[in-house]
Amino acid sequence: MKKKVYIYAWALSAGLFLATGCDSKLDVKPTQSIDENAALSTSKDVEVTLIGCYDGLQDIDVYGGAFQFASELLGNDGELGFGGTFQNMLEMYNKEITTANATALSTWRDSYVTINRCNNVLSALDIVDEDKRARIEGEARFIRGSLYFDLVRLYAKAWGDGDNGSNPGVPLVLKPTRGVTDADKIPRNSVAEVYTQVLADLTAAKSLLPETNTNYANKYAASAQLSRVYLMQSNFALARDEANTVIESGEFSLVPEFGSLFFTFLNNGGSNPDEYIFSMIVTQQDGVNEMNTFFGTTITSIPGTAGRGDIRVLPKHRALYETGDARGAFFVSTNNTFTQKHLDKFGNVLQFRLAEMYLTRAETNFRLGTVIGAAPLADLNMIRTRAGLKAATAVTLASIQKERHLELAFEGHALHDAKRNKQSVGALAFNSPKLILPIPQREIDVNKQLVQNEGYN
Template sequence: MKKRKYIYSLALVAGLFLANGCASKLDVEPTQSIDEEVALSTSRDVEVTLIGAYDGLQDVDVYGGAFQLASELLGNSDELGFGGTFQNLLEMYNKEITTQNVTALATWRDSYATINRCNNVLSALDILEEDKRERVEGEARFIRGSVYFDLVRLYAKTWGDGDNNANPGVPLILTPTRVVTDANNVPRNSVAEVYAQVLEDLTAAKTLLPEENSIYANKYAASAQLSRVYLMQSNFALARDEANEVINSEMYPLEDNFASLFYTFLRNGGDNPDEYIFAMKVTAQDGVNDLNTFFGATIEDITGTAGRGDIRISPKHRSLYEAGDTRGSFFITTINTYTQKHIDNFGNVLQFRSAEMYLTRAEANFRLGTAVGATPVADINLIRTRAGLKPAAAVTLESILKERHLELAFEGHMLHDIKRNKKNVGTLPYNSPKLIMPIPQREIDVNKALVQNEGYQ
């Protein structure tokens, strides 16, 4: 039986740690700071810091929703409507982002806070009990590599848009920041350098992580992320091979029923479907799903649904589905139309599921003229028949990309699939500066070594 992959917050684990140790630590002098040699003095300290890195990863301004929301709103070409009042999201929806945008700031800030927690863990590996070192290093590298990947995709030119070695990416900070000085004001590394670090971290993570890792990231989560990275680079052979490895593990079988992939709290009691490779746990006590906050809505007939209902699904998107496609009916209409993927108030935040791996393998095999693992048409038909459609006799690149678009809709892929395929967003070309987030003005003001993205002042 496959073990579920959940993320729990630092608060619970740290609380248990403190409760276990309080009997011997009652006489503690009050202090506003703690020396790093004391803070990371035991194996347990390092492990709790790693849980803090996971907690940072699930932050709503990181993998708890912001990266996915930015991709969907910036990549939208009239398939979504926006009726909210938050200026930061409205700017992304309209592709008129300012350097003061609070999402741009919070995502940058909280991503680097998460990276710093990983750096603290990686700086203290020698303190760990020996049998835990590889796993802990793998988890920290998985988190750091994943965050850097999504930062460079959002705040820099896409891979292949000009010279990757010259285009500014994001600053690479690989050691702990404990006291901020002028030495911390570092410039942006190139896009190529950031991707190289991402691949180094994720490749190491895959080697270090076990196949099963209780509630945390395992080697297949690293493979799934590597598959995404290679696909963004148009390295189709390696994207295919990583996806194929996840599929061949047989740990994440496709669900028979598309609708069972969602409502993880309302229908699954908080458990992930078997198809989920990696997801963030949300409960009534901990965790927030910002995809639910903005895509979701309260539906009177379904207890436990919630959301602001800011992001609506337009007729243009719904018209893309063939007759009989169960995915095309996975919407709820009140006054407006909403996807059912994100209306569960405590639904887990999905990061990777195996349908994506089949779609990546199909696309990569088609582009390369290969059939590693399966033929492209066989992989696509697994997705189509699950959706209640007739198998296709043949596929084209266009039909594969359409299947990907419909299957993974509203899961955070929109902008990045457009960019890697060099398509337009409305009238904007894939490489428009309007489709890149600005470096937050606060960061520019503090760090004079940073250069702003084109199109922002």
């Protein structure tokens, strides 16, 4: 019989392992638990645990690909085909998901493991060297806030779909779990409560993080994520302002050629292009790009390409591009057609890039009738002309949303853009229960306070 493991038990073991895994002491007796003071007793222990937070975030079932491909498969409206054999992904593609879906389970579990690592870091800030404390708190809160945002977007009703204050979101666990009792088996917080916590974490992260932080989260990564959160809430003014903050920072720039954005290992030695705000770093030694696994394929003429070739691009999508659009040519065809965005086996897994911020600023300025940073038409044309198209002479909400759809295709936006704009996905309304992942049945079996989402038995 397989042993059932509660999410917080997983979080406990993983979080404490990372906090102590580099300990050179060899005389520690085997035990099923470790004293908190021994696990997190020095600033270095906390720093190691923070690296564990990034390791968890990089997991293939978290920001290493699952959050992104789940959005693309669930939000697909006849523009993608699926030819793979994994049942979990076929269920999402067909919008016929079961409570035993492997992605729904692994993404939930591994996200909470990572959240618990963040909670361990945040619980021990008083022992962190003073000159590092603000940055470490900011990074942990950025990761925790980001994960709660993406969890509530996938496992709960969208913001504005009914009563945010009563719709069940996901459980908010804000303290380390170092032993599971009935008190740890908590119900789902409301969607509104989860968003409140997300905004608290990300706002704090923005104030604490430095402007530059090598490959780790910085102030502008927090602003980019805040922009997404506010856009999901239709808080257009704040979404605009956060996007504008990133653009006006001068830390990032649109690369001249669209095609140079995505081969970070093959063409850029593993370095991010200037347009990237934040990504999951993948190397030959560590990390897996799960978007490559499923969207990518091996092209013999391009050494270093790989992938199963499970997710294919259909004619309905390709027909959306204007003649001369470089993005419309960024595909490769064998027996099927694939996007070139995810061909690089060791390519970094993109989370935010500057083009998204321009498109967010264009949309929100247009909706509000404002010209913060630049006029909507100017921002729209920044994206169009980079793609090799003529500058538009007029702008509408529909034209901005079309550019967003084409520019950010296959990067994890499909489902969430459909929901926030209340657009149907095929025959399904934006608020169909079929577009929400189930709470994993294993979690409900061990925590009777968790209620299942509508439409699942």
